[in-house]
């Protein structure tokens with residue numbers, strides 16, 4: 001199959017998506033596949049790792065190599081897969097705000113500072129969707145849900161600011177209501193040589209009645225329309241905190257730095273999967289266990 005014969009249907013399984021009607025996970029599902037088509041990456045050349053959550057039910061709907069991990073654990077297998085085969089065209093980890101910034105937040109910080117070459121997409125609906133609507137780490141203060149009936153007492157995590165503080169080399173924000181813009185960010189994130197974090201505002205039409213499509217449409221604006229240049233960490237930091245009625249989307253920050261793998265001489269040329277184990281002399285290593 002050549003690049004221009006690919007269509008988004010090629011990345012679909014026969015399983016019919018179970019997301020709620022109107023769920024913005026559908027838009028992200030389309031945008032990711034549009035990006036793969038545009039990059040000419042075939043299903044067998046991409047590995048997806050998924051968290052647990054509504055977003056990660058995508059594990060059943062995407063065609064490609066799939067790892068459906070534990071809750072909060074989309075990143076560790078993605079990192080291992082990238083180390084095992086750095087020649088793969090794309091490694092994409094997918095999670096939600098609950099998995100990514102609650103139970104899995106430690107993995108997020110360390111993946112950022114390790115600069116592993118992969119794209120991490122977080123579907124940020126500001127709620128625990130799969131477990132039917134509890135407050136999440138990105139729910140706003142005062143947010144009323146079945147787990148906080150008198151209002152959330154905690155300050156929310158700011159995912160993009162956390163990525164910047166953890167020294168991620170590529171940090172972006174998208175909105176599920178801006179499909180082409182989102183697909184473009186996904187292309188850039190896949191191409192970025194290092195750890196790319198894309199946080200997507202993803203309205204949950206069933207359980208989050210506050211941060212709706214309309215709510216976001218009134219607030220989001222595109223950074224690139226303002227002449228913004230994404231190469232200054234301090235500026236990116238300030239933009240990531242902009243909240244007074246306006247929410248910037250687009251590429252906040254981008255620099256090039258050596259990836260974890262590039263700094264490992266053992267993996268400089270050959271991929272781990274290409275190494276012929278029979279040719280490696282293990283005598284000295286084995287002697288230590290005697």
Ligand SMILES: Cc1ncc(C[n+]2csc(CCOP(=O)(O)OP(=O)(O)O)c2C)c(N)n1
Nearest residue numbers: 053054055071096097098099127128129130
């Ligand atoms: C270790 C563990 N703790 C809790 C759960 C229950 N659980 C499943 S999904 C989920 C939250 C999902 O929220 P999020 O990550 O935001 O994804 P969404 O469903 O909103 O897409 C929780 C708490 C679990 N599966 N495993």
Ligand SMILES: [Mg+2]
Nearest residue numbers: 096097127129
């Ligand atoms: Mg969520």
